[in-house]
Amino acid sequence: LTQLWSPLHFLGFVYREIRHALADMERMFGLLRQDEEVADAPGARALSGAEATVSFDAVDFSYDGKREILQGVSFTIPAGKTLAVVGASGAGKSTLARLLFRFYDVSGGAVRVNGTDIRQLTQDSLRAHIGIVPQDTVLFNDTIWANIAYGRPEASREEVIDAARRAHIHAFVETLPDGYDTQVGERGLKLSGGEKQRVAIARALLKNPPIMIFDEATSALDSRTERAIQQELAAAASGRTTLVVAHRLSTIVDADEIVVLDAGRVIERGNHRTLVAAGGRYSALWAMQQQGEAAAADL
Ligand code: ATP
Secondary structure (H helix, E strand, O other), X not given: OHHHHHHHHHHHHHHHHHHHHHHHHOHXXXXXXXXXXXXXXXXXXXXXXXXXXXXXXEEEEOOOOOOOOEEEEEEEEOOOOEEEEEEOOOOOHHHHHHHHOXXXXXXXXXXXXXXXXXXXXXXXXXXXXXXXXXXOOOOOOOEHHHHHHOOOOOOOHHXXXXXXXXXXXXXXXXXXXXXXXXEEOOOXXXXXXXXXXXXXXXHHHHHOOOEEEEXXXXXXXXXXXXXXXXXXXXXXXXXXXXXXXXXXXXXXXXXXXXXXXXXXXXXXXXXXXXHHHHOOHHXXXXXXXXXXXXXXXXX
């Protein structure tokens, strides 16, 4: 029996590793295919340490080698700080997140973590340091438990529940007849956009990475859910180096730095207060969103 146990145990390990890797690639980015485009450099080293400073250094990028999507984009997110990127649809915001996770390599310049070009790091170690809360979370056809535990398959029951609590999904799960054993995904219970996002936050919290990427949902959540999610995101970002791809400015009022992207170039940067005072693109966007929210509140 022991002879059988060892290979079975190994297979179980491989299975968990594969599921883990899948979660890491965050299918929701829809980028499994592109993932094959980058490979570890010979002699790539492992990223280590609990703190991470992220910098984009004159980054150029094109998906197809023809159309420039990013041009000369530079910014630094000091360890533990939050930087938000705003800009019109198609400006290149989500592309920045994809480059940081190294779904693609830059065409010019460099993305660095703690000063090292991420092309010199092993992908596994880079990705182990990054948690992603994607725009539209796709849940796996599995239990809520497994969907959260993808963040760290070896986590204990207490750790999973703690992450769920911090993501404000635990109380909801407790109301379900099967609790954490409830099947979700296409063939199971359909969760709302907000609930799915909370599962993604719990998964990222469980992973406990020094770097977080929040790709904010473009699809509208009701304003109460949105406020709740914002609080959860703020709690999850606390103490971590965080890149927020923002679609609503109300989310990022407290960001340490805001970068305004227009057609792949940084056109403004500062914090909310200085950008509103500057009377440029950000302040126009802000005024527009305020009006939109006031109109919505009148309904
Ligand atoms: P939104 O606010 O609508 O999410 P965004 O600012 O995040 O937009 P990106 O998703 O970064 O924009 O896309 C920037 C540009 O790159 C767009 O013009 C888009 O069409 C293009 N693009 C995005 N993904 C790909 C891809 N896989 N292949 C080719 N072009 C792409």
